Amino acid sequence: MNLVDCYQVLGLSAEASFNDIKASYRQLARRYHPDVSAGDQRAKDKFIEITAAYKFLLNALTDSATGHHPGYTNPPVQRSHPPARAVTEAPSRRVQIQLDPRLSPLESQLKVNSYEQLQQLLKSQRFPRAIALIEGLARRLPQDLEVTQWQAIVYQRWARYLIRERQFDKARLYLQKALRTDPHNRSLWAEVEKDFRTLEQCF
Numbered sequence: 001m002n003l004v005d006c007y008q009v010l011g012l013s014a015e016a017s018f019n020d021i022k023a024s025y026r027q028l029a030r031r032y033h034p035d036v037s038a039g040d041q042r043a044k045d046k047f048i049e050i051t052a053a054y055k056f057l058l059n060a061l062t063d064s065a066t067g068h069h070p071g072y073t074n075p076p077v078q079r080s081h082p083p084a085r086a087v088t089e090a091p092s093r094r095v096q097i098q099l100d101p102r103l104s105p106l107e108s109q110l111k112v113n114s115y116e117q118l119q120q121l122l123k124s125q126r127f128p129r130a131i132a133l134i135e136g137l138a139r140r141l142p143q144d145l146e147v148t149q150w151q152a153i154v155y156q157r158w159a160r161y162l163i164r165e166r167q168f169d170k171a172r173l174y175l176q177k178a179l180r181t182d183p184h185n186r187s188l189w190a191e192v193e194k195d196f197r198t199l200e201q202c203f
Contacts, residue, residue: 009053025054127158152182
């Protein structure tokens with residue numbers, strides 16, 4: 001079970017606060033508790049599922065508060081300029097993620113887990129899912145420059161895939177969207193320029 005699964009089990013969006021998580025768990029636990037639904041196996045299974053999801057989120061918060069981030073060999077460090085191409089690294093590499101001290105423990109853990117999920121989605125070329133994930137994260141963390149970079153890079157990667165699929169108009173739109181999202185990223189501009197040159201050669 002991952003962080004996204006936990007939100008779904010508890011009927012919450014990724015923007016839910018910790019208080020929302022507790023309130024949702026309590027409401028669902030009362031509804032599906034074995035004492036209330038005696039003999040109902042489906043209710044019992046649901047109770048077990050929501051309890052597991054709630055405990056997973058609690059553990060995530062605890063790990064984040066103590067500075068431990070699953071799967072990372074070193075604690076994250078603050079960077080004045082996050083790596084512009086971090087999200088395009090191979091998923092097997094461990095990249096330190098910039099964590100703003102202003103983020104809540106839940107937001108910090110959400111960012112770390114979202115990065116790992118994003119890597120897997122890009123590796124498997126599930127671009128619509130990757131876009132949905134990064135856009136949701138960007139809405140939750142609108143001031144996070146690193147998340148903004150990831151968002152622009154995902155748009156550019158999707159556009160490059162669309163070019164290979166000969167969906168040129170849609171590819172052009174996403175290249176423009178990438179530049180609007182992160183207009184000061186020189187590495188991104190270089191990649192987008194390559195893609196525009198490829199588009200020109202296709203006509």
